[in-house]
Amino acid sequence: MKFQVLYKKTFLKELKKLPKDIRIKAEHLCFDILPEIENLAVIRGLEKLVGYENFYKVRFGDYRIGIEIDIQSKIIECCRAMHRKEIYRYYP
Numbered sequence: 001m002k003f004q005v006l007y008k009k010t011f012l013k014e015l016k017k018l019p020k021d022i023r024i025k026a027e028h029l030c031f032d033i034l035p036e037i038e039n040l041a042v043i044r045g046l047e048k049l050v051g052y053e054n055f056y057k058v059r060f061g062d063y064r065i066g067i068e069i070d071i072q073s074k075i076i077e078c079c080r081a082m083h084r085k086e087i088y089r090y091y092p
Contacts, residue, residue, distance in 0.1 A: 003069075005034045006077040011066075014081040022060045029058060030065070030078050040069065055092045059084075066091035 007030070015026060033043070040046060046067075049055040058065045064087045066080035080091040 001074055002036065002038055003034065003074045003076045005030070006075065008077065008079050011078045011081055018063060018081060022063045025060050026063070026065055026081060034076055034078075040071075049092065052092055057087075068092070 015023060015030075018026060029043070037043065043058065045058050045060075046056050047059070049057060054068050054070055056067045056069055058067060062084050064080075064082060064084050065078065066082075066087060068077045068079055069075070070077075080087055082090065
């Protein structure tokens with residue numbers, strides 16, 4: 001069974017502000033790869049955040065995508081897309 005992918009409004013706004021090369025990679029992951037996966041091991045660069053049960057990050061150079069994954073209900077929610085200096089102030 002595939003994961004259901006949700007996108008927060010803030011994520012979509014922040015995605016537009018990313019540099020073009022990073023944005024293209026992030027859009028490919030979030031809109032092409034995530035809706036098709038059945039196993040989390042497929043996501044390259046996915047790391048669990050220390051101290052949190054459902055929060056993960058994906059690294060793109062100096063930028064990070066904050067993702068919340070509920071494995072029980074098979075839901076992935078893309079939450080934030082920011083520079084590495086800023087993301088940990090606002091996410092999770």
